[in-house]
Amino acid sequence: MGLLLFYAAATLTLFAAFGVVATRNIVHAALFLLAALAGVAGLFVLLYAEFLALVQLLIYGGAVTIVILFALMLTRSGEYEGETETRRRPFAALAAAGLFGLMAAVFVADSHQFNTNTRQPVPFDTLARDLFADWAVPFEIASLVLLVALIGAVVIGRAGREEDETFPDTDGSESASEPVRRGSRRRAERRQRGS
Amino acid sequence: MTLLHFQLLSAGIFCIGLYGVLARRSAVLVLMSIELMLNAVNLQLVAFGAFSGFGTSTGQVIAVFVITIAAAEVGLALAIVMRLFRSRGGVNLDEIDVMRG
DSSP states (O other): OHHHHHHHHHHHHHHHHHHHHHOSOHHHHHHHHHHHHHHHHHHHHHTTOHHHHHHIIIIIIIIIHHHHHHHHHHHTGGGGTTOOOTTTHHHHHHHHHHHHHHHHHHHHHHGGGTTTOOOOOOOHHHHHHIIIIITHHHHHHHHHHHHHHHHHHHHHHHSOSSSOOOOOOSSOOSOTTOHHHHHHHHHHHHHHHHO | OOHHHHHHHHHHHHHHHHHHHHHOOBHHHHHHHHHHHHHHHHHHHHHHHHHSSSOOOHHHHHHHHHHHHHHHHHHHHHHHHHHHHHHHSOOBTTTOOTTOO
């Protein structure tokens, strides 16, 4: 029964992860990402890590995916649908397949050490005691990192709205008063150069 | 269900994420692929912790930290993406060469 559940969750996760990188519609990619993260949460449950499964669903499913969807809305990334670089795909697939082969070989060669072990649950109070006693200092530093990231995201997101567009073009010929048009003009130039 | 199952699955998710990072051009899609890779690592950590034979919680604790850093990273990276979109008019990674030497 456990094995059956594992295969179900693994199939969902792998299929959804493949959907993230293979689909042409970028909004579908975000929704596939949500499914993949939910599959990983199911695998956490199978590993007796219920707390992590909950955190995974709350933070990834509830926050990260929503933020990504907002970013997609605000950047109109949909205009890049189907514009994937075909020249680079074979190399990327080769690198990914090679790395997978390497990792699988190492794992299979090494598996005799662990194959007799069985899953062991970790009680909630043990996890909490470890997190707030042994790992107290890293925990505080993590909260500091979150605070810095929060302030940094606000500063980066709102700075230089009008006059302070601080990304000049490399040729420097275009005026800074039309910041949004630059990208499309550059694309047009590229297209001309390509043809 | 042994540790090897989880290891192979985690390696598969990681390599799919690697393919996405290398092959796609939209910055947001590359971010999503990075999230996949981070999740594969988390799965590996938790699986090692559960199958270690000691009943240790270290794997789960480190996974909590990875999730924290990933959340901070997504917030910052999407702020940078939106800033780039406002100033350059696109999030295509091949056209973002501001820091080219």
